[in-house]
Amino acid sequence: MDSPRSLRRLLLPLVPLLALTALATGPALASPPAAAPAPRTAPAPAAAPAAVTFSDDFDGPAGSTVDGAKWQIETGDNVNNHERQYYTAGNRNAALDGRGNLVITARRENPGNYQCWYGRCEYTSARLNTAGRFTTTYGRVEARMKVPRGQGMWPAFWMLGNDIGQVGWPASGEIDVMENVGFEPSTVHGTLHGPGYSGAGGIGAGYTLPGGQAFADAFHTFAVDWSPGAVTWSVDGTVYQRRTPADLGGRQWVFDKPFFLILNLAVGGYWPGDPDGSTVFPQQLLVDYVRVTSGGAQPAGGPITGIGGKCVDVAGADTANGTPVQLHDCNGTAAQRWTVGSDGTVRALGKCLDVASGGTADGTPVQLWECNGTAAQQWALPAARDIVNPRADKCLDATGGAPANGTRLQIWTCTGAAHQKWTATR
Template identity: 80%
Template sequence: MPSARSSRRPLFTAVTALAVAAAALGLGATAPTGAAPPAERAAVLQPAAEAAAVTFSDDFDGAAGLPADGARWQIETGDNVSNHERQYYTAGNRNAALDGQGHLVITARKENPGNYQCWYGRCEYTSARLNTAGKFTTRYGHVEARMKVPRGQGMWPAFWMLGNDLGQVGWPDSGEIDVMENVGFEPSTVHGTLHGPGYSGSGGIGAGYTLPGGQAFADAFHTFAVDWSPGKITWSVDGTVYQTRTPADLGGRTWVFDKPFFLILNLAVGGYWPGDPDGSTAFPQQLVVDHVRVTTADSPTTGGPITGIAGKCVDVAAANSANGTPVQLYDCNGTGAQKWTVGADGTIRALGKCLDVTSAGTADGTPIQLWDCNGSGAQQWTANAARDIVNLGSGTCLDATGNSSANGTRLQIWTCGGGANQKWTVTR
């Protein structure tokens, strides 16, 4: 566990929420379904038989010198006074680029070609930091990276996550999950840590894992992972589990890890915990990333229908798996467009995509579509004994537009009112 560390917050002052790119399809006005109060939202949808489904994957394939995929990653720039780190994180591909052999290479250099200014004066080092904020978040699942770390005093590579509500609640209330951190003075050891309200910085909850026989993590690639489920996070190195944390480990403090988080990769130089580089530290140093992958519990080859008003089935229009495809009512026909699985992460899936509220809207009448699974509240659903299916992001109910059961009736969200067009039966 870190002994003298402060905030690991992003350099940005705010984190943007993931926004769905496609524009909402136009719909006519729809009458409310009733004036009854919202039904009790008690029972979480239970998962079907589970198998691994990939929700995020980057193997860093591409020509040497290309930057990381901008559809998956954004690059942070600037220094970090919070930890008294010494590097300046640069834009572009100078310090983070593909090597043409299926790797992302984050390079720390002892240089300052741009006359960058840091908290201590003229910066002495450059490096890179990337995150998926605004592009991908996940709540639960198996999160892993296969990497080879740098070596030397003052090196501080990390693969970690921050709560997607960082911009609203700040750090450490947002929560932080450190999948892997290594400091150069411990070449054989990595750390996994939780930070949250009342247990942050040097008070984080975590443990270390040490390679046997004096091996150094910089000598070879290793896979660092967490397996994350409601109220439980387990860390492993190369498949060997070395710690599990639950709310019971927090001594009554708040567990803030049952919500979406985004991913971060970075290579810091110096700071309170690792200490600064010294005469023994050779530059440049590299964090070489072979892949980053997130999988979540799902059953993509099985599933069953979700039926609603007049016994019609929830259906993906034209069995089209493209992002933005409308979700509608249609005669039940047993096709894959009507086979829905309920993931352990609260998602509802068909054709490898998630049931999604367009543009993460919260207003009555916002249409439902199919979209890449991204862990946002727009894709989180609960069910109750009254057979409502409630979207967590908006607090509203899955609804058949206009109280209609006609084929092609678009599904939307609407204030829960108890009408027949908001009653659903999930078949497993």
């Protein structure tokens, strides 16, 4: 879509991105090629039906804040697009209404004497994201919402690549499920942004309601259906565009990895322009629900639990090669959803469970690494509940037998001990 935007919205500087994704400890060690593994392999899991992987219906008492286990609230201003609002914490600008909706409210006010890039802020609003709480790779991502109206309003439901803290924007990728600017009351936009096609050069299209209807008049359902190499947008079940790598003119497709969700209501900026005398405040974005469902053709995956009932976890949900794999309290996030493949791999976040440097010695740590077909990424799950690397003939092991959060996983000679016993969801 060739929109008039000159800059996209980056994550606010005040959001502690690095705190959301714990960095891997120690150097990342590649796994060298190795001999073919022994023929001890795991059975193929059946393809799972579509399953809900994230859902928030925003049920709760009027005035309640959002569920902190699902959402974090960002604070600060955004100079990148010359937006005018200050995003506040708490429930002042983002609260449940007691009728099953989240209400994000934009107000013309400044009760906290907030300072923005242009001086004393003129407006407040709210922005929420699921970074560090939930990410998804593929599936159906949807929300039922009623947008605000008026010049300068800019509501959005969108996603950013979970690796933004490492690679920055736009290399992280951005999927805009829905954006509306107040001067187009009948039209919403869906857009991809990535390296070489960001800002006004994003790839996308708009959808316009028939008969002059305005999106602010009623609730509508906005969705993307996302699969390897394709993103498809719809409004109320009507598909209006599909994008694949072929649409990028040879530029890099960066949409086959985990993304997190964002909801916000911006005021002003390069694209929508500033509010004017016709704009009435307060304005509200109402969100009935947000839901993510897995694709029916993809194995849904699930937790692998071990000693102390703890889950096998990718540290910080970081997708970088060499990220430690550890024990942690089970929390249902993508960092703890593992798929046991018919090819002998165990995968999470689009990468493989890997023995560092292809090592075979007791105490060699395991890590997340790009899947490469080597023996360091081959695992067998016999009935005894061991998880065995056949090349090393050693078991997945919790270091020191400790059940504490953050205990690093390694390979070790199989002993039958409790800290080498695992229950994998097939």
